[in-house]
Amino acid sequence: MAERADLGLRKSAVLHAVVEAYVRTGEPVGSETIAEHAGLGVSSATIRNEMAALEELGYLRHPHTSAGRIPTDAGYRHYVDTLPAHGRLRDAQRRAIATHFEEAILDLEEVLKGSVLLLSRLTQYAGLAVPPGASDEQLVRLELIDMGPTLMVLAIGQHGRVDKQILDRPDEIGAPAVAAAERKLRTLQGSTYVDSQARLLQMAAGVSSDEHDLLLMVADVLRLATRGERAAHVVVGGASNLADETQAWRRETLRRLFETLEREQEMLSVLQDVAADDVSVTIGAEHPTTGEWEASIVTAPFRSGEATVGTIGIVGPTRMDYLSAMASVRAVAERLSGIATELDQ
Amino acid sequence: MAERADLGLRKSAVLHAVVEAYVRTGEPVGSETIAEHAGLGVSSATIRNEMAALEELGYLRHPHTSAGRIPTDAGYRHYVDTLPAHGRLRDAQRRAIATHFEEAILDLEEVLKGSVLLLSRLTQYAGLAVPPGASDEQLVRLELIDMGPTLMVLAIGQHGRVDKQILDRPDEIGAPAVAAAERKLRTLQGSTYVDSQARLLQMAAGVSSDEHDLLLMVADVLRLATRGERAAHVVVGGASNLADETQAWRRETLRRLFETLEREQEMLSVLQDVAADDVSVTIGAEHPTTGEWEASIVTAPFRSGEATVGTIGIVGPTRMDYLSAMASVRAVAERLSGIATELDQ
C-alpha cells in the first residue's frame, strides 16, 4: 500500500472517478467526462496528464489510442484500498436485509442458502458461502446403523447438522462387531466432533480388527464433518445473475466460470485462499482462478462469539460496484454472526 | 402422428437430412447440400420442391428468402417420431457408461448425482434427475430429537435416505409431550413411509393437543419425503455445458435457462409434465417452459421392478442431436433401473 501515499490526492481522485464512471457505464472514460463531472476544478488537459501518469503506473489502460481509460486490476485494487469509508446501503437494500432475517431461525444451513440468495439479489452477482464445520459442536447422536448389505454412519450435531455416510459392508464384518462398535459410539454422545474423533482413534487401537476398521470409518465421517471435503461444501446461489447480458463476459469465460462454480472442491479452495479477517476483496489476476474468470470475489467471515466459523460473499465481474458489494456482504455477514452466536448458546 | 403417413417417404427423408445437417453444422441447409450428400438420387430442384412443401406443412422455415432451411419445433418432432431405430452409442460412450457404473453402489442419491454428470459429459448438455420418493420404503428410524430450543424430526429409510426437519418448538410443549410422541414414533419403525403417515394421523386423533401438534408435524415430514417439494428435489449437473459458445442461445435466453435450473420447484413441475413411460422428448414450444428457453428435454423413467421410481434426462438446445441424446439417456436409465431394483431387494 506504499502506492497510496505516492499517488497523491489528485491522482487518487482521478482514479476513483474513472473507476466509478466505468463501473456505471461500462464504457471507457475520457478526460472530458472526468473534468466535467468529478468536480476537481481542473481542465481536461490536466486530467489527461494525470491519466497518462496513472497509466504509466499501471492503474489504467487504454483499449486503443483514442479511447478513454479503463481501470486495470491494480487500479481497482488501489480504488478499493483507498475507499474513504464503508459504503452505505440504500434503504431498499437495508429493508430487504431486515425482512429477510425476520423469519425464525431454525437451521443454519437453511439460513445460509437464503443468505446467499439474498446477497445475489442485493448485488446482482452470484452469492457464495462456506458453512461452518462441526469441530466444537457437540454430538447429539452418533450411530452405526445396520442396513443389511450396507452400514450407515449417522452423526447429528447439537445445532442440527446431520452427516450421513453409507459404507460398503465387508463380508467378514458380522453383526456382533457392529453391535460392539455401536455401543462404543453411544458413549461419545455429548462430546464434540473433534474430541470424539480423537477418542475413536484411541478406541480403535485396542479392539479386534473388524471393529477397528469400523471405528476408523466412523472417525473419518467425523473428520469430514469438521473440515474439508464433504461437510465444508460450498453454497452457491443466484449464479444466473452472472449470465446477465450487461456483464461483459465472453461466452467462453462465462462457461469456465459456471464450470468452476459447479465444482465444490475448487470453489472451496479458492474461498479458503481469499478469506480474511474482515471484508476482503480479491480482484481479477490477484488469484489465478479469479484471473481466469476476469472476476472478483468479495467475502467476509462470520463468527460465533470470537471464533470465525464460516465465510459468505459474492463473485462478480472485475467491473464491479465494490462499494455496494462490500456493504452488502458486510451487512449480511454481521447478521449471520449474530445468528451463529445465538445458535451456539 | 397422422402426418407421418401423409408426409411420404421422400419428404420424410428430406426432413431427416435437413435436421441432421442442421444439427451438425448449425447453418441453415440448402437444397444443394441435401441433393449431394443425402444420397436420394434426385436433383436439387426436386429437393427444393420438397422443401417448399415441408415449409408449407410447418416443418421447416426460412430465416430469409435466400437462406437454407431450418427445422421448426414441429420438424424436430416429426424427425424424432420417425427415427428408424434406437440410436447406437459410440464405443467410447458405451465404455464411459460401463466404467461409471462399475463402482460399488451404496447410496442412490450419490449414484444419481454421478449419473447426471455422466449424462452431461456424454451429451454435452445439462443432466437432470428426479430422485425417488420414499413411499414404499421402510422406515429404519423415525425420531423426534429434543434439541433444547428446537426439535428435530429425523426419518431414515431402509435404502439410506435421511430426511431431517428442524422445527420451532412452541413454548407450551414440554419434555413429557415430546417423550410421549417419541415413544409412539418408535412403534412405526419398520413400516413404510406412507403407512406411517396414515397411522400418525390416526394416532394424532386421540391425544393431547401438544402431542397432537407434534405428531402432525412428523406426518408432514413424511409427506414431504414421499412426494412433493422437499424430498423430490431435482438434481442438476453439468449446466455449464449450456454456456458453451457453440450453443446458439442469446445471452438473455441463457440467463433465463440458468435461472430456472436454479429453482427446484419449477424444474420439478416441468419434469413432471414431460415425463412419460419410455424415453420421452419435449421440443421447444411443446411445453411453455422449454419454449421460453428454446430448449428441448429428453427424459426416461427408471424403475425398481415394475414401478417407476424416478426420472433422469438432459436439457439442451432444440438444435440437439436427439438420436444420440436419446440413446445416452436410455442407456443410463436402464442402468439406474438395474441399480434401483437391486437396492430394493
Next chain:
DNA sequence: ATTAGCACTCTGTCGGCAAGAGTGCCAGCT
C-alpha cells in the same frame, strides 16, 4: 503547474458494390 489549442489516431458507421448462396418457377424432358 496548468491550460488552451490543435494535429493526430483510432473506432464505428454508413453507403455502395460485388460475390455467393439459395430460392422459386418455368419449360421441357422422360
Next chain:
DNA sequence: AGCTGGCACTCTTGCCGACAGAGTGCTAAT
C-alpha cells in the same frame, strides 16, 4: 405426372472508402 436444367430474383455477407466523433498527446502560452 413427375423430375430436372436453367434462370431470374432476392437476400446476406464481406469489403472498401469515406466520414464523423471521440479522445489522446504534445506544444506553446500563461
